Amino acid sequence: MSTTTSPSPSPSAATGARRAGAGPARAFLAVLWRDLYVTGRELPVFLAQVVLQPLFLLFVFGKVLTDLGFAQPGYTRVLFPGILALTAFVTGLQSTAFPLVIDFSFTKEIEDRLLAPLPVGMVAVEKVVFASLRALLASLVMLPVGVWILGSIPWHAGAAPLFVTVLLLGCLVGSCLGMIMGTAVPPNRINVMFALILTPLLFTGASQYPWKSLDHLPWFQVVTALNPLTYVSEGMRAAMVPEVPHIQPWVSVLVLVVTITVTLAIGIRLFLRRAVD
Amino acid sequence: MEGNGQGPVVEVRDLVKRYRKAKTNAVDGVSFEVRRGEVFGLLGPNGAGKTTTVGILTTRVRRTGGMASVSGVDVGADPVRARSLVAVVPQRNNLDRSLSIRQNLLFHAAYHGVPAAERARRASALLEEFGLADRADDKPDMFSGGQAQRVMVARALMHAPEVLFLDEPTTGLDPAARLFVWDRVRDLEARGVTIVLTTHDMDEAAELADRVGIMDHGRLLALDTPAALTRGLPGRTTLEVAVALDGAPSDGLLDELGRLAGVERVEPVASPGALRARLYLTGDAPQLVAPVAAVVAGHRAQLTDVTIGTPSLEDVFIALTGRALR
Numbered sequence: 001m002s003t004t005t006s007p008s009p010s011p012s013a014a015t016g017a018r019r020a021g022a023g024p025a026r027a028f029l030a031v032l033w034r035d036l037y038v039t040g041r042e043l044p045v046f047l048a049q050v051v052l053q054p055l056f057l058l059f060v061f062g063k064v065l066t067d068l069g070f071a072q073p074g075y076t077r078v079l080f081p082g083i084l085a086l087t088a089f090v091t092g093l094q095s096t097a098f099p100l101v102i103d104f105s106f107t108k109e110i111e112d113r114l115l116a117p118l119p120v121g122m123v124a125v126e127k128v129v130f131a132s133l134r135a136l137l138a139s140l141v142m143l144p145v146g147v148w149i150l151g152s153i154p155w156h157a158g159a160a161p162l163f164v165t166v167l168l169l170g171c172l173v174g175s176c177l178g179m180i181m182g183t184a185v186p187p188n189r190i191n192v193m194f195a196l197i198l199t200p201l202l203f204t205g206a207s208q209y210p211w212k213s214l215d216h217l218p219w220f221q222v223v224t225a226l227n228p229l230t231y232v233s234e235g236m237r238a239a240m241v242p243e244v245p246h247i248q249p250w251v252s253v254l255v256l257v258v259t260i261t262v263t264l265a266i267g268i269r270l271f272l273r274r275a276v277d
Numbered sequence: 278m279e280g281n282g283q284g285p286v287v288e289v290r291d292l293v294k295r296y297r298k299a300k301t302n303a304v305d306g307v308s309f310e311v312r313r314g315e316v317f318g319l320l321g322p323n324g325a326g327k328t329t330t331v332g333i334l335t336t337r338v339r340r341t342g343g344m345a346s347v348s349g350v351d352v353g354a355d356p357v358r359a360r361s362l363v364a365v366v367p368q369r370n371n372l373d374r375s376l377s378i379r380q381n382l383l384f385h386a387a388y389h390g391v392p393a394a395e396r397a398r399r400a401s402a403l404l405e406e407f408g409l410a411d412r413a414d415d416k417p418d419m420f421s422g423g424q425a426q427r428v429m430v431a432r433a434l435m436h437a438p439e440v441l442f443l444d445e446p447t448t449g450l451d452p453a454a455r456l457f458v459w460d461r462v463r464d465l466e467a468r469g470v471t472i473v474l475t476t477h478d479m480d481e482a483a484e485l486a487d488r489v490g491i492m493d494h495g496r497l498l499a500l501d502t503p504a505a506l507t508r509g510l511p512g513r514t515t516l517e518v519a520v521a522l523d524g525a526p527s528d529g530l531l532d533e534l535g536r537l538a539g540v541e542r543v544e545p546v547a548s549p550g551a552l553r554a555r556l557y558l559t560g561d562a563p564q565l566v567a568p569v570a571a572v573v574a575g576h577r578a579q580l581t582d583v584t585i586g587t588p589s590l591e592d593v594f595i596a597l598t599g600r601a602l603r
Contacts (some may be wrong), residue, residue, distance in 0.1 A: 023390060024357060030387040107370040112381075112432070116388035116547065117361040161556040277296065277338040 024118035027127055031113050035130040050094070050138040051145060058142075058149050061252065062107075075152035077154045078244055079147050079226035081236035084139055085170050089205065091138040092174025092179070093198070101190050102180030104274045114275050123196045124179065124271035128264065131175035132168070138166055154240045162249055166235035169256040173228045176260055179267030183274050206230025207248045208236060212245040231255045285310035286348055286471050287317070287440055287597060288336065293342035294329050294495075303329045303494035306343070306555040311440070311473055316466050318486030319475045320590065326495040327475035328368075331442050334473070335365045348439045361389060364433035368445045370425040374415035378428050379404060379413040382435050389436035396435070403431040407461070423454025430461060434470075441465065443474040447481060476564045479590040491594060498597045516562045520573055520583035531575050537568050551581065562587075 041048055062079050066069040103110035115125050146153040164226035185193045204220075204227045211234050213222035224230045237244050287310065294304040296338040311317040318326040333345050334336030336356040345352050352359040373381050379400055384599070392599060404410045409426045417425060426446065433441055444575040447455040462485050476482050482489045483503040490500040499506060504528040520530070531554055539560040551603040558565060562585040575579045 026390050027388050030384065030390075033387070034373075034376075034384050107374060108367070108369060109373050109375075111337075111365075111367065111371045112373065112385055113366060113388060114337065115360050115363075117357050117390070119357055170356075277332065 005081065006101070012022050024122060027116045027118035028122050031116060031118070031123060031126050032130055034113075034171060035126070036133070043068075045088075046134070047138070047141060049171045050087070050091045052140055052217065053090075054083045055145055055149070057208075058083050058146065062150050063276065068145075072219035073096065076150050077241045078210055079208060079255075080150065081152050081240045082205075082209075082225055082233040084142055084167070085087060085229060085232035085236045086140040086202065086205065086207040087142050088135045088167055088170035089174035089232055090133035090198075092131050092171045092176075093178035093201075096127050096176075096178030097133045097182040097194075099273075100127065100271075101177065101185065101187060104183065105187035110275075120272055120275045121268050123275070126269075128172065128175045128179060128267070131178060132171040135171035135174055136167065139171070152239070156240075156242075159239045162235065162239035165253060166232060166239055166249075166256070169235070169253065169260065170229075172260050173256055173263065176263035176267050179265060180270060183270035185265065201227060206233040209232070210244050211247055228256065228259045229261075284313075287311035287314045287473060288344070288346045289330070289334070290310055290345075290432050292330065292333060292345055293344035294326075294333060295341045300342070302495050304333070304340075307492070307495070307497045308343075309490050309497060309500055311471060313471055314466070314469050315487045316462065316472045316474065317487055318410075318482040318489040319473070319492055320477070320479070320482040320486075320489050321492035324476055325477075325492040327492055328493075330363070330492075331444055331473065331475055334440075335442055336563060337365075338358055338450055344470075351451035351469070362439040363434065363442060364436065364440075365442045365447060366426070366429045366433050366444065366593040368448060369424070370417070370420075370429070372420075372425060372428055373549075374416060374418050377414045377416055378409055381417065381428060382432050386433045391436055391491060399435055407431045421454075423450050423457065426450065426454065426458060427461070430458075434465075438470075440471045440473060443472060445477070447476070447478065479594070489590065491590075491597060493594075493598050496549050499593065503590060506590060506593045514558045514560075514562050514588060515586035516556040516558060516565055516569065517546065517584040517586060518554055518556065518569055518573070518584075520554075520581060521550065521579040521581045522552055530572070530578070533572050533575075534569060535563065537572065539565055552578075555586075591594055 044123040056080065061071065062083075066073055066075055110123070113126075114120055116123070132273065144154065176229040180195065181197065187254075206214075206224050206225045206227075207229065211221065211224060211230055214224065231247065231252040235249055235256070237246045238249040283491045289310070290308045292304050292307045293302055294380070295302045296519060305479070306560050307326070307392065309317075319330060321327055328340055334347060334352055336352050340353055347359055350359045372378075373384065374456070376384060376420075382400040382403065384397050388395075388397065391399070398589050401410075404413050409424075409427060410421075412424075417428060420428065424568045430443075430446075431488065432528060446458050446462070450458065459481070461576060462472060462474070474481075474485065486503065487505060488500065488502050491498045491506070518534075531545060534540065534554065537556075539558055541557040541559050544555045546555055556569070566583055570580050571584075
């Protein structure tokens with residue numbers, strides 16, 4: 001085994017370079033780049049992972065059921081914005097929750113980043129930013145998937161500003177909730193918790209039905225109003241199919257902004273508790 | 278004042294840590310300094326507070342009281358700056374399994390703001406030095422404990438830290454891997470890297486550390502060079518002698534040996550066909566060899582073997598705590 005010592009860095013030699021180059025912003029970007037790099041290398045696997053579920057939902061509810069006559073043809077216009085919201089929300093949630101549980105409880109891989117020269121809270125923020133980018137990518141991929149399965153997707157001139165706003169908020173709110181789950185749930189409960197939390201979230205988020213249509217089922221309307229996903233779905237419908245009765249867009253946006261602020265604050269707190277003893 | 282080459286590079290004063298919901302302090306008023314270029318060992322059983330002390334110095338554990346600084350940077354007040362000055366090799370493999378070995382090194386340096394060209398140069402040099410060059414593109418999940426250890430040391434050096442913390446660096450390694458780590462530690466010391474290592478292995482502490490702090494129950498019980506710690510342990514230096522009697526009577530021989538100046542007590546050691554005895558000394562062993570030989574000759578017997586037993590850090594630990602290392 002060769003043990004040449006000369007080319008290695010000496011402690012004093014690199015000090016100047018480090019002092020000049022280091023900085024929390026730079027460290028933040030490097031940490032984000034690591035996550036993007038790893039996702040980029042596994043892009044097909046990642047897309048299959050996040051697009052398959054909405055794709056099947058869209059196919060069975062939007063195509064099969066309408067073709068068989070169990071659902072009205074107009075249903076796809078209600079369904080597609082909801083599925084888009086679901087994709088953004090769930091992908092964001094899974095992209096923070098799963099890796100954090102695994103990192104903190106098993107692999108400890110995150111330790112190297114917790115020891116990078118940036119505030120630990122910024123590592124948490126990086127996780128949210130990264131998860132939101134993944135969620136955004138997954139949602140955008142759903143657009144051509146929707147055209148492919150349904151033949152066309154609802155759109156109209158002037159939809160873009162609200163569409164982009166709600167999509168970004170949907171990605172963020174899912175990622176922030178995922179951070180809470182990933183840092184609060186003990187590792188031995190992870191399976192149960194995902195079943196008990198994720199499944200109800202999927203079906204109480206007004207993705208498959210417009211919230212206003214629940215007037216005849218008031219108790220369920222109240223339950224769905226507690227799910228942040230409802231406001232993403234309703235905001236998406238307000239943008240893409242404004243003719244369908246929906247929650248006022250400003251209400252949806254306001255609820256999402258408040259939810260993101262609160263869940264991010266809680267998420268960072270919980271993250272700090274796990275990261276620093 | 279930061280990194281002026283003089284003075285201690287690590288300073289710990291009256292450090293206290295009590296974990297949430299704990300009834301006692303994990304670290305209970307510990308003070309020590311580590312000089313630049315020194316290998317400093319924290320020795321003690323599991324649960325003594327070594328890893329917590331290192332955790333505070335590396336910003337992963339928040340202190341409850343006292344002061345801890347690295348190169349003059351208070352690790353509690355300015356953890357971001359402190360993190361650029363320290364590097365940690367943890368007990369457990371925490372390598373990034375999504376990245377190759379080389380990428381583990383490169384990304385680590387990127388987190389620390391090392392410029393790209395410099396990153397690549399350092400990674401190549403360290404991979405070569407640590408015998409990892411031919412596996413640089415492998416993922417770490419197939420690596421043995423010893424190999425992962427090497428990668429983690431190489432990774433830690435990528436941002437040229439002021440102090441390298443090694444937490445139980447050889448626990449669970451096979452003897453060859455252990456020797457490799459020891460050699461690397463000596464290389465690093467020769468290169469001027471300041472090292473703080475924790476261990477519950479006496480031999481390791483004695484072998485590697487310039488100075489050793491002995492910890493138990495969160496307190497630092499003693500701090501000195503291994504030689505100074507073992508010196509001044511009365512009755513711990515022994516002289517073991519074997520005597521061929523050739524029919525001469527052994528009566529009184531042991532008693533007479535026990536009466537020699539500097540001998541605390543004598544114990545016979547079971548040994549077929551010869552007389553063996555262990556003398557527990559209050560002073561240095563070599564000075565007693567001649568008087569012992571004289572006594573043996575006076576009994577018309579022959580001295581066939583002499584072994585000097587010097588006290589180990591284990592003996593120091595027992596003397597300090599009244600029990601063996603767990």
